[in-house]
Amino acid sequence: MKTFLLLGLLGVYCSALSIKQQRRFPDDFLFGTATASYQIEGAWDEDGKGENIWDYMTHNNPTVIADESNGDIAADSYHNVERDVEMMRELGLDVYRFSVSWSRILPSGFANEVNEAGVDYYNRLINEMLKYNITPMISLYHWDLPQKLQELGGFANPLIADWFEDYVRVVFAKLGDRVKLWITFNEPRVVCYQGYGSTEKAPMLNATAVGTYMCARNLLLAHAKAYRLYNNEFKTKQGGQCGITFDVNSFKPLTDSEEDRAAAELKRQAEWGIYVHPIFSQEGGFPKELVARVAEKSAEHGYPRTRLPQLSEEERVLIRGTADFFGVNHYTGYLVSATKHIPEYSTVSLFSDINVGNYRPPEWLQSAASWLTLMPNSIYDVLTHLKNKYNDPIFYVTENGWATSPEVGLEDDDRITYYRAALENILDSLDAGVRLKGYMAWSLMDNYEWMAGYTERFGLYEVDFSDPARPRTPRKSAFVYKEILRSRVIDHDYEPDTTVMTIDEGH
Numbered sequence: 092m093k094t095f096l097l098l099g100l101l102g103v104y105c106s107a108l109s110i111k112q113q114r115r116f117p118d119d120f121l122f123g124t125a126t127a128s129y130q131i132e133g134a135w136d137e138d139g140k141g142e143n144i145w146d147y148m149t150h151n152n153p154t155v156i157a158d159e160s161n162g163d164i165a166a167d168s169y170h171n172v173e174r175d176v177e178m179m180r181e182l183g184l185d186v187y188r189f190s191v192s193w194s195r196i197l198p199s200g201f202a203n204e205v206n207e208a209g210v211d212y213y214n215r216l217i218n219e220m221l222k223y224n225i226t227p228m229i230s231l232y233h234w235d236l237p238q239k240l241q242e243l244g245g246f247a248n249p250l251i252a253d254w255f256e257d258y259v260r261v262v263f264a265k266l267g268d269r270v271k272l273w274i275t276f277n278e279p280r281v282v283c284y285q286g287y288g289s290t291e292k293a294p295m296l297n298a299t300a301v302g303t304y305m306c307a308r309n310l311l312l313a314h315a316k317a318y319r320l321y322n323n324e325f326k327t328k329q330g331g332q333c334g335i336t337f338d339v340n341s342f343k344p345l346t347d348s349e350e351d352r353a354a355a356e357l358k359r360q361a362e363w364g365i366y367v368h369p370i371f372s373q374e375g376g377f378p379k380e381l382v383a384r385v386a387e388k389s390a391e392h393g394y395p396r397t398r399l400p401q402l403s404e405e406e407r408v409l410i411r412g413t414a415d416f417f418g419v420n421h422y423t424g425y426l427v428s429a430t431k432h433i434p435e436y437s438t439v440s441l442f443s444d445i446n447v448g449n450y451r452p453p454e455w456l457q458s459a460a461s462w463l464t465l466m467p468n469s470i471y472d473v474l475t476h477l478k479n480k481y482n483d484p485i486f487y488v489t490e491n492g493w494a495t496s497p498e499v500g501l502e503d504d505d506r507i508t509y510y511r512a513a514l515e516n517i518l519d520s521l522d523a524g525v526r527l528k529g530y531m532a533w534s535l536m537d538n539y540e541w542m543a544g545y546t547e548r549f550g551l552y553e554v555d556f557s558d559p560a561r562p563r564t565p566r567k568s569a570f571v572y573k574e575i576l577r578s579r580v581i582d583h584d585y586e587p588d589t590t591v592m593t594i595d596e597g598h
């Protein structure tokens with residue numbers, strides 16, 4: 092009897108295990124990789140391209156970059172269209188997300204002069220991808236504002252909404268016959284907080300606790316105008332979809348106390364709710380707790396009015412509901428406390444306004460980027476949280492990836508650990524009913540990692556930045572990712588033969 096019971100239990104255990112091992116990604120689930128113009132293209136002043144804020148900052152203020160480098164050549168993708176698409180074919184990608192450089196299309200930022208040579212680069216890339224059935228997904232803005240527009244205030248100037256609308260009209264008209272997936276903005280938080288409320292990214296304005304909020308408001312209006320332009324003038328003919336991408340970290344309360352739960356919610360509102368809520372919530376507008384907190388802190392610091400400029404009723408309605416899908420860039424997370432681990436703030440900012448603590452247990456795997464650790468189940472937490480909070484939208488994971496140091500080379504086992512864990516979470520999310528249509532690994536290849544220069548590597552392919560030809564070599568993770576895409580399952584025991592990378596039939 093005892094033996095029967097034991098055998099029975101063993102049977103249940105084994106079948107549970109094999110069911111888990113056999114979990115498959117749906118056939119129509121799209122796998123891809125992502126990049127961004129300034130990080131890969133190079134050719135910074137070639138064929139009529141105008142200067143952008145990263146060109147300007149890295150040329151005039153190089154010491155702010157870890158290795159004093161710039162994206163003048165980067166991975167030189169401008170001259171490597173065929174090789175880049177060949178790598179997509181080697182991996183067996185369904186989709187490739189890349190961004191269009193505003194100042195390559197409109198050198199001054201304004202739409203009176205279109206640089207046809209710049210348009211031609213994107214035409215060549217898109218046409219090459221389409222030959223092999225690789226779907227393009229375009230980000231219209233991934234942080235490289237034309238410098239001339241920055242000199243007029245950039246995202247602090249409310250006219251940015253009109254300038255952005257004029258720019259995207261050109262791009263929709265030129266590329267929209269073949270491109271069906273559009274993202275207006277990549278990571279508004281980074282544009283607004285890191286660019287206008289701190290010195291973490293160009294244009295490094297650190298604008299006295301007000302800049303972040305001015306930028307948030309203007310960026311949301313620019314997004315809404317672009318979305319409505321696509322819907323009104325292009326959608327019927329072109330039949331595409333337009334969304335927006337946010338960087339969504341997981342913020343879980345450190346303890347189950349009411350204070351820590353409230354702190355975690357305030358942190359979510361400050362990081363992404365300020366941008367997500369106006370677009371995806373039923374009522375629209377900025378999140379209430381954040382509005383109250385910024386008003387309180389503004390008064391405390393002697394400001395006669397709140398630093399978070401309100402949206403008029405008309406603007407709230409203009410912005411609400413302006414996304415066909417929700418793009419999630421997800422990398423990591425924190426445990427949040429109302430009282431412990433609170434950073435020291437030297438200036439007033441969005442983050443001193445909310446003033447909560449961030450904590451990470453030392454056992455979480457650390458990457459080569461200080462901000463990036465492997466928080467268990469974080470991508471599942473984020474996707475299920477967003478599904479429940481924002482009325483079950485359609486999602487794409489538009490970035491997810493892991494940093495290694497240049498010395499790690501091709502044997503990137505930690506990256507494999509990270510991707511396998513994330514993709515198990517993606518299957519869990521699909522099981523939980525999240526309407527997730529695709530997943531894009533960051534990144535196809537090593538590239539210019541903003542303030543970290545070339546000191547942090549995110550590529551499935553290594554790029555040799557010391558060689559003028561910028562040769563690309565697949566890392567071990569590229570072989571593992573390729574096998575997941577081919578088999579549609581995650582085999583944790585799979586050990587690839589990394590001696591030769593081939594293109595499978597049909598790619």
Ligand SMILES: C[C@H]1O[C@@H](Oc2ccc([N+](=O)[O-])cc2)[C@H](O)[C@@H](O)[C@H]1O
Nearest residue numbers: 127278281338340422423462533540
């Ligand atoms: C590595 C990629 O990072 C993306 O940006 C961020 C920024 C901040 C976080 N965060 O967790 O705090 C995550 C991702 C960016 O979009 C991409 O260009 C890469 O640099």
